[in-house]
Amino acid sequence: MPPRRQPPPASGPWGPRPAVLLLAPLLLLTQQGVAAAPVGAEGPEDSPGLQDAEFPSGLLQQAARAALHFFNFRAGSPSALRVLAAVLEGRATVNPKKGCQVDLVFTTDHYNPEVGEEHLGKCSARVFFRNQKPRPAINVTCTRLIEKNKRQEEDYLLYKHMKQLKTPLDVTSIPDSHGHIDPSLRPIWDLAFLGSSYVMWEKTTQFLHYYMAQISSVNQWKTNDDTIDFDYTVLLHEFSTQEIIPCRIHLGWYPGKPLKVKYHCQELQTPEEASGTEEGSAVAPTELNNF
């Protein structure tokens, strides 16, 4: 998720990481409603419940990103996608055998940068990273960013717009090399991002986090029955390794209904290729599903 981040705590040796960052709410009140801490702000260091373990810098950021991917996926609404604004507070506890649990509170903003309103949603989450295994377990609740009726209305407008697009879609990459997305194709990007959120949630660990770099191909765009059936390949950018990971995603969407997603990613180094399936909004165990 594109974060508008707090500065990490002052550099120090690899040792006990500050587990609690308390940041004054004042820091939230910038012109754009973006709550990146102004340069120079730092939080007090406090580490209750923290065992002497190695934490990557920005563990709270990682947890927030994972939580938001999961939240976006579960909400199933391409017009109500959220992005991380700022982490307000958090604490982490480590079980060396099992993994790392992070409890945190953070604020969010609209994903779509054109929606310039200063509405900050607030979320609290519990994220459990399972010793560098994928699919962090997430419990997250957020305050309303958009009023429910308005969101449904927007979704339905998006849906109608998408139904009207000429098929097959005459498009290769979105955005193009110059970062341009034709306004008529913007809803496709948002829907693709929604589907990618599921994938990015599953793949985020304490150390790895992802951004959606580009839709590299649209394989299929069908709207026969009511559902929008979208089969596409997306390029995910993993930040710490700088790798670009192509993922083939197949989703089914109808406004108000849970998103259905199947995917298959090509991994560079690992022998196993990662893939998964999700139907409905329940957290189902992953099934290997090869295209």
Place this chain on the structure above:
Amino acid sequence: MKWILFFGALIGLSVCGREKFFGDQVFRINVRNGDEISKLSQLVNSDNLKLNVWKSPSTFSRPVDVLVPSVSLQPVKSFLKSQGLEYSVTIKDLQALLDNEDEEMQHNEGQERSSNNFNYGAYHSLEAIYREMDSIAGDFPELATRVKIGHSFENRPMYVLKFSTAEGRQRRPAVWLNAGIHSREWISQATAIWTARKIASDYGKDPAITTILEKMDIFLLPVANPDGYVYTQTQNRLWRKTRSVNPGSPCIGADPNRNWNASFAGEGASDNPCSEIYHGPHANSEVEVKSVVDFIQEHGNFKCFIDLHSYSQLLMYPYGYTVKKAPDADELDEVARRAARALASLSGTTYQVGPTCTTVYPASGSSVDWAYDHDIKYAFTFELRDTGHYGFLLPANQIIPTAEETWLGLKTIMEHVRDNLY
């Protein structure tokens, strides 16, 4: 003619500053006689409608222009209708108009600064960038020269623009601006070429850059990885590394920002040629890196090294290869914070500041760490816009805003160097 004074007083209430006018409209209202004037003044007088008179009539039968906030549109229209006042809407959305103007202005500003119709608000081919560098050198012969410092793996020239007001063979203290080392980070090359034109144009006009250039030389390398850049234009937009061949591996290229001799092959780099952060077979194995190293070492008097990357909106200083605090970390941190504030002052773009290792991730063999460890104290990395929404594929309409704000940050750093030469 009391009403003239009345309206005159209202003009003084024109709204200045950075208020927004979404959906606000300008009505042109025809007033034909004193009776209509008094009806209109009734309307304008009502506090809650918050109307704003732009142009009052100096005689009868000239129209009045009134700015009507969007929330007052309905009541105003009803009133005008009920009073039989004729009007037309001359501006349907004031904010849209202002935004358009802004856009145009910026566009023109960018156009103006170019000769040869080089559009600074667009991404360009390697040839076009090289041509424009030549053009700048041609336009400012006393100040700028295009210098070949080496070649790439695929034998493309590596060109640097040297900005110098020094006489003869003086070897002034110098600043190195590095860009495009990771080819997919297009905003870096684009910002660099804009900056080149800016340095040249502003010398002699802007006191800051003028005094900087009186004391120091500036060397600007807009495309530190030409092969990679061409590859992103022709084959793979997201290519990062060089295009060198790795014997025994199907994978091409090394990460040129893991190839410098600063804790080479340490943490935060990979020994796998297929990795995006492959450090290469040995330090300076990449000819693109070696060319810069050789040039800087031969020169011997560099005081500042700034490397432009994207994305994340970060301004960082050494070290990347260790969490150990650099000896000058406090000073560098202070300078970086000032630079980030200057940058943010233009459009509110916020940058995080800190040492590389803990701000982004451990990275060994980086250019900035090498520079710092070779007595180039003022060593900084910029990660330019954005924070992940478009990432590497930053829309071209953000080039000039990015370059303009970055310029403020660069100047802050260079001014500090100018005032703290060692």
